[in-house]
Amino acid sequence: MSKKEHSKISIYRLVSKNLGFIIYCCALLIILISLRYGIEGSVRKINKLSSEISELQEKSREEKTKYQTATKMSSVDARLESTGVSISKEPIKDIIIYEDPR
Numbered sequence: 001m002s003k004k005e006h007s008k009i010s011i012y013r014l015v016s017k018n019l020g021f022i023i024y025c026c027a028l029l030i031i032l033i034s035l036r037y038g039i040e041g042s043v044r045k046i047n048k049l050s051s052e053i054s055e056l057q058e059k060s061r062e063e064k065t066k067y068q069t070a071t072k073m074s075s076v077d078a079r080l081e082s083t084g085v086s087i088s089k090e091p092i093k094d095i096i097i098y099e100d101p102r
Contacts, residue, residue: 015022069075077087 080087
């Protein structure tokens with residue numbers, strides 16, 4: 001037997017003795033790769049949702065500012081005057097009702 005054939009047989013024996021371990025390592029490698037792809041998908045989804053949240057928060061701030069501007073007394077006064085309703089310049093009067101103690 002030549003040296004080359006002897007080394008091939010030796011390699012085959014080594015592989016056949018450790019075939020279970022080799023399959024186990026390949027399975028772990030496949031699981032690792034699939035988990036990595038799954039995690040990358042999750043990270044992309046999280047980044048997309050984070051940017052969407054930021055956009056919605058900005059939109060909320062803009063709407064809140066519009067609401068606050070629209071509800072200021074000066075703004076309300078201007079809108080009422082344009083419809084013909086005037087603001088009273090007299091101070092508010094309190095109405096007090098006394099009951100008859102009979």
